[in-house]
Amino acid sequence: MKKPEQELAEIKSMMERSTRFLSLSGLSGVLAGIYALIGAGIAWYWIYFPSSSFAEGKPPIEESVQIKDLLILSLVVMVFALGSGYLLSRKKSRKNFHKFWSPASRRFLLALFIPVLSGGAFSFALLHQSHFEMIAPATLAFYGLGLISASHFTLGEIKNLGIGQLALGLVAAFFPQYGLICWALGFGVLHVIYGSMMYYKYDR
16 A cells, blocks of 8 residues: 555656656757857857957958858757757657657747747847847847746756846847857857756756
């Protein structure tokens, strides 16, 4: 016969599985951070090399070829990050005998991608208006808002990650010359840190 506390724990676990997407992979966060750091490094080289001082001079970002290259680079990073997230999270759900596509996962994705897709559209508007220096702050801020919104339907650590992204986005908005650094810290370093924490806490 089960003890009352065991029964309560099982009931709590069933309720969490029905309302929260718990298959989010910590390792996918680490990989997303690594992809972002590689992408930021390539972008830094393209924009600033051989003059590597971010505080002096403006990068030749007006050149259409360079804008095209940066867009392709950002899309490649995004595809790799989303692909890793999908595959590893699906693998985790199978390992834990959880249903990957569920009402909880749909609520999580909806809460995340409404702000993220809005931020993407806003960033293209900034690109169209040649406000290149505000694209990094916008992507960080909208992504942070998406994570904060989605945190209600997944692991609580995601909220802190979202707050960090939002804070870096605001810093980059006031100091646009540090936009690429803030972008690398947010999408790169913070993802690696929080992905590692989630991996050691939930995945191992």
